[in-house]
Amino acid sequence: MAIENDAAAGKPAPKPSGAWVGYLLKYGLPLLISLGLCWLLFTGVDFGEMVRIIKQDCNYWWIAAALFLSIFSHVFRALRWRIQLRAIDVNPPLFVVILSIFGTYAVNLILPRLGELWRTGYIAQREKAPFDAVFGSMMADRLADTVTVLLLTVATFLFAGNSLLTYLQQDPDSYRRLLAVAASPWLWGGVALTVAVVWWLFVRYRKSAAVVRLKEFCRGLWKGFSAIATMPGKGRWLLLTVCLWGSYFFQLYLAFFSFPATAEVVGRYGVEAVMVCFIFSSISMGVPSNGGIGPWQWAIIFGLSLYSAGIPELTKNYATSFANLVMGSQTLLLILLGLFTFACIAISKRRKTAA
Numbered sequence: 083m084a085i086e087n088d089a090a091a092g093k094p095a096p097k098p099s100g101a102w103v104g105y106l107l108k109y110g111l112p113l114l115i116s117l118g119l120c121w122l123l124f125t126g127v128d129f130g131e132m133v134r135i136i137k138q139d140c141n142y143w144w145i146a147a148a149l150f151l152s153i154f155s156h157v158f159r160a161l162r163w164r165i166q167l168r169a170i171d172v173n174p175p176l177f178v179v180i181l182s183i184f185g186t187y188a189v190n191l192i193l194p195r196l197g198e199l200w201r202t203g204y205i206a207q208r209e210k211a212p213f214d215a216v217f218g219s220m221m222a223d224r225l226a227d228t229v230t231v232l233l234l235t236v237a238t239f240l241f242a243g244n245s246l247l248t249y250l251q252q253d254p255d256s257y258r259r260l261l262a263v264a265a266s267p268w269l270w271g272g273v274a275l276t277v278a279v280v281w282w283l284f285v286r287y288r289k290s291a292a293v294v295r296l297k298e299f300c301r302g303l304w305k306g307f308s309a310i311a312t313m314p315g316k317g318r319w320l321l322l323t324v325c326l327w328g329s330y331f332f333q334l335y336l337a338f339f340s341f342p343a344t345a346e347v348v349g350r351y352g353v354e355a356v357m358v359c360f361i362f363s364s365i366s367m368g369v370p371s372n373g374g375i376g377p378w379q380w381a382i383i384f385g386l387s388l389y390s391a392g393i394p395e396l397t398k399n400y401a402t403s404f405a406n407l408v409m410g411s412q413t414l415l416l417i418l419l420g421l422f423t424f425a426c427i428a429i430s431k432r433r434k435t436a437a
Contacts, residue, residue, distance in 0.1 A: 188420020359385030
């Protein structure tokens, strides 16, 4: 009755009492994951030694080169997304799309995944375009990244699977337990049961609002992704995808030369070692966290551990120093690009208001 009276009086209905749980899972959980992983990351690490390694061993010119290439990766992403936007009759200037990409990563440092919503809203509002259409193209952009990571992961493990297998076999007990889990009928039975239950729920409650919305969302994703195959400029889109992910890879490749021990990893094991670390770090970005802080460093440290045998200098302290410096410099760059973006947007709005 109270809600009906509020509605009749023109007052907005109160939010459901459980709404805070959704906000906590969406924004609080990634922050907790980042903080927890960072705490584990620095547990047992000698800070004085880490600072000494960074000060004495790092060649910052390689870090600067990697950061410079990072800016190009954002431009390539903007060029690629612009092709998808034009396919749905949204034609923003390239500089505006570049700003939207800069802003996305800056916002994600504060609230994970909110950056994608921000760039969708920014482009939709500025170009007077339907939010749903722009959102679909953005989701197709991200889904294309997921497919790319999967393809690169398969290719990398086919190419460098022996290194991972050799590393796992260094601890025979853990290796046997891992094989036992992978071959466990309970694991695969649980997976099959989960798939069956989800399928039954979809069939049993196919007319419920939640299932209908989920189906519509999946259809929108498929529509946005399948449009890539028929849109004008798909050849350039594929080329830009190669440029985008090539830039990501070579950022890490250049950073490896900033420290003598990581440069020795490249000298001994070649591109394979960098590719393995790159794939682990790319997969880690799927973990909900603020800008990948925490999971990214863990992935790099694990990747380096596969190649640390025979390189005494490449200790956990050393790998942690490398990972933290690379992630820290990237984070600083994203903050600066974010400040540049929002300053440009503020100046543009002021000019429009004055006009």
